[in-house]
Amino acid sequence: MSYLALTHLEKSFGTLRVVKDFNLTVEKGEFISLLGPSGCGKTTVLRMVAGFETPTTGTISIAGKEVTDLKPNQRNIGMVFQAYALFPNLTVAQNVGFGLKVKGTPRAQIAKRVEEMLALIGLPELGNRYPFQLSGGQQQRVALARALAPKPSVLLLDEPLSALDAKVRVSLRNEIRAIQRELGITTIFVTHDQEEALSMSDRVVVMHEGIADQVGTPFDIYNRPATRFVAGFVGTLN
Numbered sequence: 001m002s003y004l005a006l007t008h009l010e011k012s013f014g015t016l017r018v019v020k021d022f023n024l025t026v027e028k029g030e031f032i033s034l035l036g037p038s039g040c041g042k043t044t045v046l047r048m049v050a051g052f053e054t055p056t057t058g059t060i061s062i063a064g065k066e067v068t069d070l071k072p073n074q075r076n077i078g079m080v081f082q083a084y085a086l087f088p089n090l091t092v093a094q095n096v097g098f099g100l101k102v103k104g105t106p107r108a109q110i111a112k113r114v115e116e117m118l119a120l121i122g123l124p125e126l127g128n129r130y131p132f133q134l135s136g137g138q139q140q141r142v143a144l145a146r147a148l149a150p151k152p153s154v155l156l157l158d159e160p161l162s163a164l165d166a167k168v169r170v171s172l173r174n175e176i177r178a179i180q181r182e183l184g185i186t187t188i189f190v191t192h193d194q195e196e197a198l199s200m201s202d203r204v205v206v207m208h209e210g211i212a213d214q215v216g217t218p219f220d221i222y223n224r225p226a227t228r229f230v231a232g233f234v235g236t237l238n
């Protein structure tokens, strides 16, 4: 059975149907991208998985359990946003340990986990800094460590690289993927950047006006686009 299942998901805001009959199954440890132009509904799908939006219809299950009606903090999900989402008044270590503290984890255990996480993201010396003292790329690595510290079952990444400059963006692609593989964590990555999606993912979902136009490996999406939209969007149609 698949680890994460989105079944007939729909979301409307008033009369605007933003997500239409969206179906997706994700295997444990898989890295899946939702790729499509701005406004096609990617973030709305992600927010429904996280529990920040309630689907108009449809169901979401994680690890064989239906979570459609659970609150975000009952879903065991880690999330990284575009940028600037760290708590500015907390140190790096306090940011990374935040989720564990909220759960009432003992101090010594938090300190140990924070140390592990800072080593994992390659910033073992920066625990006492504040977010404003870090580069954009370092801030996003800390945001990743914060999301992963409570050992979530699913990691959701919403355009985590889009505010960074090109060089950092490319090196962070590899780092995120290496960390994701090391932990074997099931991941959904939202992006409008086809190169990012095709280079990072096990499979890609190309979205267009709320619909999943094609779900496939990067090779399939690039070489065998299922629709004219997919061909145009991934740049194989001139």
Ligand code: ADP
Pocket: 013, 016, 018, 036, 037, 038, 039, 040, 041, 042, 043, 044, 045
């Ligand atoms: P994407 O992530 O692909 O850029 P979104 O999921 O953010 O797309 O948005 C899809 C559509 O839903 C857009 O037209 C957006 O304006 C609309 N939308 C998103 N959230 C809301 C909301 N809370 N209320 C009304 N419309 C929304």
